Amino acid sequence: MGLIPYGVISKSHGFGAGVRLVPYSRDLSNLAFIKSVYIKTGGSADFKKYTILGRSISKKYAILDLEGLETFEQAQELRGKEVFVQTEQLSNPSEDEYYFFELIGLSVFSTDNKLLGKVSKITDSAQNILVVEMLSGKQSLIPFTEPIVKEVDVINKRIVIDPPAGLLEL
Template identity: 25%
Template sequence: MLPGLESAELPADAIEVGRIADAWGIKGWFRVLPYSASPEALFSSKRWFIQSPAVAGPGAGAVFRLVVVQAKDHSDSVVATAQDVPDRTAAEALKGARVFIARSSFPSTAEDEYYWVDLIGLNVVNREGVALGVVRELMATGPQTVLVMDYEAEGKTEERMIPFVSAFIDKVDLPGKLISVDWQPDY
């Protein structure tokens, strides 16, 4: 990776938020492909953790801390510059690195707004108390987001989907790890 970068360990609450695609310009800027359509976490945090893309050899999987000086939107990506990345050559050395940010550094959400990462793993029950599954992922379908969950049926894992809209979602209890919904198992 890059000499001069500070070695680090990933924080316990690290969330992977993107990947460094390439250098951008000649002054040490680099382009990040965010995993979110709204990459606020990249803009709000000044401490990023990057992990070397190498899977074998010296430095494979090494983690480094980047002190971000500036990050901004650019087309379908984010461009950024960091303290220990002085020029294009240094920025090119970051290509392919995975970008992590501590979850505690994410900006606060408004009421009834949630980060997808916080919903994954929550149990879903309907108004009658019937367990409908555990959220495995969320899927953007254009006009709405859909909860994709796994549940057990006759000894095998099945998939259920529920639109994540106020018409069907009664309550999200993050501390209780529970989502209450107006949905029936046979929908």
């Protein structure tokens, strides 16, 4: 069972035991299919599983009713906690679409097969940006767009880019 970070509980909802989940991604469509979430309870490997009993999804967040949460106080205790989901519960992305967790750690190559660095994170903004830790030790921001990103091979853990002149020097 692989768990990936999905979002954070920002606060309780109303006077009941509901919680507001703010996702790390702008796309909440997967939440309709997710049956349970995992929340860190203590140490790095300690998770508690919560079955989702009900959900209300808006553009920027979701309200979840979780099994085992009976009171407002119990919901408040989860405030600020990170929420994880099983990768198996996520729908398969369309062709040429990827989950961020699939891209982090991939090696980045130039079109002439020169290793440039590794993807350390991705910004979720109007235009997704790959943050690449270059072999030189510096960080480069690479727009995740078709003219620059030529190939993504998740299985072989590589991305091929053709950056415009000067992009890697910024």
